[in-house]
Structures are given as structure tokens and as C-alpha cells.
Amino acid sequence: MNKPLLGALFALALTGAGAAPALASPAPQADTQAVDFAGTVALSNCSGSVVRMPDSQPGDPALVMSNGHCLESGMPGPGEVVVDEPSSRTFTLLDADASDVATLKASKVAYGTMTDTDVSMYELTSTYQQIEDEYGIKALELQDQHPEQGKAVTVVSGYWKKTYSCSVDGFAHELREGDWTFKDSIRYTSECQIIGGTSGSPLVDDATGKVVGVNNTTNESGEECTVNNPCEVDESGNVTVHEGIGYAQETYGIPACFGEGSKLDLNAEGCTLPKP
Structure with a gap:
């Protein structure tokens, strides 16, 4: 899971020097609205x-x-x-x-x-x-409907005053992280490189402005099913690891x-x- 941050110094260490100022989102596409x-x-x-x-x-x-x-x-x-x-x-x-x-x-x-x-x-x-x-x-x-694969979405972090734009890559039947299991999680495409402190950010559908998920975790180092390294488990029990890929939990x-x-x-x- 994206670590809750215990202090500003620890938070800055996660992102590197100069990372705290707000960053603008990429220009919205013609069929989307700006997410703020x-x-x-x-x-x-x-x-x-x-x-x-x-x-x-x-x-x-x-x-x-x-x-x-x-x-x-x-x-x-x-x-x-x-x-x-x-x-x-x-x-x-x-x-x-x-x-x-x-x-x-x-x-x-x-x-x-x-x-x-x-x-x-x-x-x-x-x-x-x-x-x-x-x-x-x-x-x-x-939003009270299941999110759709391929939709353009934005993670909006109030802690960092920063946005991350990507798409819904797909859905994990089960996402296992340490002792916890999350069901039917949203998997991001690789553009959303979320970090500690973004935990809890709303995941906003760019086209509607509605919230389709709550940002919660990413696989940081390629480990399998450990804390900060969630793994996907399909209906047959097959385990897949996507290093560097982030996830949100559906809110519909x-x-x-x-x-x-x-x-x-x-x-x-x-x-x-x-x-x-």
C-alpha cells in the first residue's frame, strides 16, 4: 500500500528534492474535462x-x-x-x-x-x-456504476497537490498485499507512478468528473504479495506481479x-x- 506519511522529511525523502511543488496535469483530451x-x-x-x-x-x-x-x-x-x-x-x-x-x-x-x-x-x-x-x-x-477498462482517469493527491494521469488498464480479481486481500481492484497503466502520501486520493473519470475509485497501493520492488508489493491472483489461483504498477479500490x-x-x-x- 502507499505508505501513510508520518512527517514532511520522510515524505520528501520518498520523492526526492524539489518534488513537493504542485505539478500541472497533461492537457486534457478533446473528449475529457480538466480535473482539478x-x-x-x-x-x-x-x-x-x-x-x-x-x-x-x-x-x-x-x-x-x-x-x-x-x-x-x-x-x-x-x-x-x-x-x-x-x-x-x-x-x-x-x-x-x-x-x-x-x-x-x-x-x-x-x-x-x-x-x-x-x-x-x-x-x-x-x-x-x-x-x-x-x-x-x-x-x-x-459514480454508482462499475468503472470501465480503457477509461482515462486522474489520481488527485491533496497531500502532494499533484495529479497523476493514466488509464484503467484492467481489473484484478484479487489483490493480495501482506495479510490483506482486496477484491476487483482497478489496475492503472504505467503512467500513474503514485507514491507514499497519495493514499486515499480520489480516482476521477476524466470524461465525467466523477469518482470511480480510491487510490491505495503500488508494487514498489517486484516482490510477490508482500506489504508495498501487492500481487494479483486470478480465479484459478495464478499469481501475477506487476512491478511499478499502481492500483485503486472501486467505489461504485x-x-x-x-x-x-x-x-x-x-x-x-x-x-x-x-x-x-
């Missing part, structure tokens, strides 16, 4: 984004999405699911130009896990309407689990997120 930083957030050790469901209402408490391995309580073990855990974590909200515009505060971890997926969902003390009225920032919408199933008032309901029809 509006609605993304920086955590203390990871990236994230303010997200809404297709049916979210302006007065609903806003939600921030990141990785399960970015939780302040540490990485959940295999089979562990965190639900409705109090949190006062803060997030730095960015505008389109990657400028810091506000500090948002969580009221709780609504959901977090590293089983089948790698996601955390924080409920904020602010509503979507309050964030839009006060800062002019709209939440990013989660999340909207079915959040109802009116941004309330989590793991028993809702269509919700397939792991239960405690």
Missing part, C-alpha cells in the same frame, strides 16, 4: 476528498473518503471493520488551484476497513451546503450503503461492504 483539486483534502499522512452520493442532499453531513490504512487508529486487521467510531480528525480543504481554503473537522469515522477494499469514510461536522456556501467548493460525486458500491442524512446502513439493499 477542488473538493480534495490533505490528511496528516494521506490524501482524500469530500464526496457525495448521487442522492445526497445539501443539508446532509458531508463525508470525506480516504483509505482504511490511513485511519488515525492504525491499519485495520484482516476481517476488521470500524463503524461509527468518534473522531475529531481535521482535513485541509483545497480549491481548484490546490490552495488551502479551510480546515474541516470530522465528528466520527462512519466506516473503515481493509477487508475486500481499502476505504475510510469520515462524517464531518459541516454539511455539503455549508461547505459550498462558505468556501465555494462542491463535493465530488461517487459505496452509495448503496449510505442513505438519507449520510447515514450508513450496511443492511441496505445492494450494500456489499463488509460488516463488523
Whole structure:
């Protein structure tokens, strides 16, 4: 997984001198729209984004999405699911130009896990309407349909204020990393050379501007199924390693689990997120 960063010096060591300034994305193609930083957030050790469901209402408490391995309580073990855990974590909200515009505060971890997926969902003390009225920032919408192979996508890192543009290369039946197993993961083409601190970044479909995944890991050194070196396992149990290739976890199933008032309901029809 992309390591949560514990401090700026360690973060800079990962990327080399001079890597911290924001970098512009390549010019968008004719059939895409420019992807910017509006609605993304920086955590203390990871990236994230303010997200809404297709049916979210302006007065609903806003939600921030990141990785399960970015939780302040540490990485959940295999089979562990965190639900409705109090949190006062803060997030730095960015505008389109990657400028810091506000500090948002969580009221709780609504959901977090590293089983089948790698996601955390924080409920904020602010509503979507309050964030839009006060800062002019709209939440990013989660797409509720399975992502498509070949689509142009962008990883938008609020921590680094940097974007990575590539395409959906395909999907891993199972992605195994250390003790964890993720299912139906998105594999990037080689252009997305993600690094530590990009964990939790939204993966945005360039054509629609909607979020189709949450960035979470890359195979750093070619090892097989170890931490920071995930491997793919197909339906027949065959193992494949793609050194230098990054992955995201799909998010299209999340909207079915959040109802009116941004309330989590793991028993809702269509919700397939792991239960405690």
C-alpha cells in the first residue's frame, strides 16, 4: 500500500528534492474535462476528498473518503471493520488551484476497513451546503456504476497537490498485499507512478468528473504479495506481479450503503461492504 506519511522529511525523502511543488496535469483530451483539486483534502499522512452520493442532499453531513490504512487508529486487521467510531480528525480543504481554503473537522469515522477494499469514510461536522456556501467548493460525486477498462482517469493527491494521469488498464480479481486481500481492484497503466502520501486520493473519470475509485497501493520492488508489493491472483489461483504498477479500490458500491442524512446502513439493499 502507499505508505501513510508520518512527517514532511520522510515524505520528501520518498520523492526526492524539489518534488513537493504542485505539478500541472497533461492537457486534457478533446473528449475529457480538466480535473482539478477542488473538493480534495490533505490528511496528516494521506490524501482524500469530500464526496457525495448521487442522492445526497445539501443539508446532509458531508463525508470525506480516504483509505482504511490511513485511519488515525492504525491499519485495520484482516476481517476488521470500524463503524461509527468518534473522531475529531481535521482535513485541509483545497480549491481548484490546490490552495488551502479551510480546515474541516470530522465528528466520527462512519466506516473503515481493509477487508475486500481499502476505504475510510469520515462524517464531518459541516454539511455539503455549508461547505459550498462558505468556501465555494462542491463535493465530488461517487459514480454508482462499475468503472470501465480503457477509461482515462486522474489520481488527485491533496497531500502532494499533484495529479497523476493514466488509464484503467484492467481489473484484478484479487489483490493480495501482506495479510490483506482486496477484491476487483482497478489496475492503472504505467503512467500513474503514485507514491507514499497519495493514499486515499480520489480516482476521477476524466470524461465525467466523477469518482470511480480510491487510490491505495503500488508494487514498489517486484516482490510477490508482500506489504508495498501487492500481487494479483486470478480465479484459478495464478499469481501475477506487476512491478511499478499502481492500483485503486472501486467505489461504485459505496452509495448503496449510505442513505438519507449520510447515514450508513450496511443492511441496505445492494450494500456489499463488509460488516463488523
